Amino acid sequence: MTAASRTVRHFHHLAAADRARLFLTEPGEIRVDGDRELLATALGATLYIPADRPGLADTVLRRSAEGMTSVVLDLEDAVRESGIEEATRNAVGALDELAGAGDPCTALVFLRARGMGCIPRIVELMSATAADALTGLVIPKFDGRTAEAWLAQTADAAAALGKHLYVMPVLESERILYRETRDAELETLSTVLAEHRESVLAVRVGATDMCGALGIRRDRDHTIYDVRVVADVLADIVNRLGRRDGTGFVVTAPVWEYFADHERMFRPFLRATPFVEHRAVRFRDQLVSRDLDGLLREISLDRVNGMLGKTVIHPNHVAPVHALSVVTAEEYRDACAIVGADAGGVLRSDYRNKMNEARPHAIWARQVLRRAEVFGVANDGVTFVDLLVALAGLG
Known part of the structure; x- marks a missing residue:
């Protein structure tokens, strides 16, 4: 080659079943x-x-x-x-x-x-x-x-x-x-x-x-x-x-x-x-x-x-x-909403726990999407604990 x-x-060494369980987007x-x-x-x-x-x-x-x-x-x-x-x-x-x-x-x-x-x-x-x-x-x-x-x-x-x-x-x-x-x-x-x-x-x-x-x-x-x-x-x-x-x-x-x-x-x-x-x-x-x-x-x-x-x-x-580099489902959805808000303004997060401001958070959102492409997006409910357990071979 x-x-x-x-x-x-990343995470190529995990079994396909583990990746499917852990990732919304691999x-x-x-x-x-x-x-x-x-x-x-x-x-x-x-x-x-x-x-x-x-x-x-x-x-x-x-x-x-x-x-x-x-x-x-x-x-x-x-x-x-x-x-x-x-x-x-x-x-x-x-x-x-x-x-x-x-x-x-x-x-x-x-x-x-x-x-x-x-x-x-x-x-x-x-x-x-x-x-x-x-x-x-x-x-x-x-x-x-x-x-x-x-x-x-x-x-x-x-x-x-x-x-x-x-x-x-x-x-x-x-x-x-x-x-x-x-x-x-x-x-x-x-x-x-x-x-x-x-x-x-x-x-x-x-x-x-x-x-x-x-x-x-x-x-x-x-x-x-x-x-x-x-x-x-x-x-x-x-x-x-x-x-x-x-x-x-x-x-x-x-x-x-x-x-x-x-x-x-x-x-x-x-x-x-x-x-x-x-x-x-x-x-x-x-x-x-x-x-x-x-x-x-x-x-x-x-x-x-x-x-x-x-x-x-x-x-x-x-x-x-x-x-800890894997993008959480919450980060990903917030980032997608911010990138998609062409007109700017303030959006309430789908998770109802924060406000997403389109212009101030735009660079952050693009970086999250870049990280998602590299490290993937975790499934809803999957945390760093699940990822660490899987990587340690304990899952």
Whole structure:
């Protein structure tokens, strides 16, 4: 299968009967060479895997079969300095295996570069076959001083490999963290990225590096939005680079770092009532014991703050990101009503619990319909609990 003919489809791994029970409208097939914003929305939970891991291709194929839709083979923070050449060869070899696999990989695969010499070395090692499996490059510590050079290297790599390569810059430098340089940095990045718009799939943010520069590490009892100094940076990034007026990009949310149980200082984030109603109290306890209640809370706040998708470092985090990305029946019907109200005005929701204002809510409604195309629309009465239970194989 060539890269141009590939598609991505969420929840493909669920049985047909489960999809029929859960979805009013099932997720669609999103073409890799199709609409850029649709493909960016389809990233969902992007799993980072160290590029030096043995059996890398098998790991990607297994996770893809389990519902992962995007993966980054990480040559940067996850690999020690002395192991870069070996890890680069390992990652390129994995791409070659993925391209020739009898059971094709259904996930988007990216390489995270490390240093300016990394991309040319990748191109030297890569065959045309391996290139078919590569969707693009992730550029760490992307800032205004190096942006043009990174984007030029990506364009040169695409020309050398004879294919389109997407780029996902990671904003995590001190220039964007510090208040006195942030506005100028965002203005520079906005200008540069706009000039390369068709190559920029999404803008990623690295909250861990930003916290690290200030000697901060959030614990399991807090979301990144509780770390106000970093939350302010995320708000400014979305404000400048996430605009929905044709000048912005999809901005993805930062990583949740935890996946093991610990002694709690505060109550769990998850209310018990939805799980009682769905007879899934024990499942809720499992989520809480693995710190996934904090992740679910942060995913909800990601959406409210204008971000789509999320960087993840553990396979257990993929299902929560995807489950909370599904459009509810209520969201969908409200969005359809708003989009259909050509004359503007105020409409009472069919659910009799809110007013829908056609003009102020129009951009929101169009984004909901785009998300519905990618993640599907849940049946009436189906909640994130039902989706999580099904994705955990407990349904």
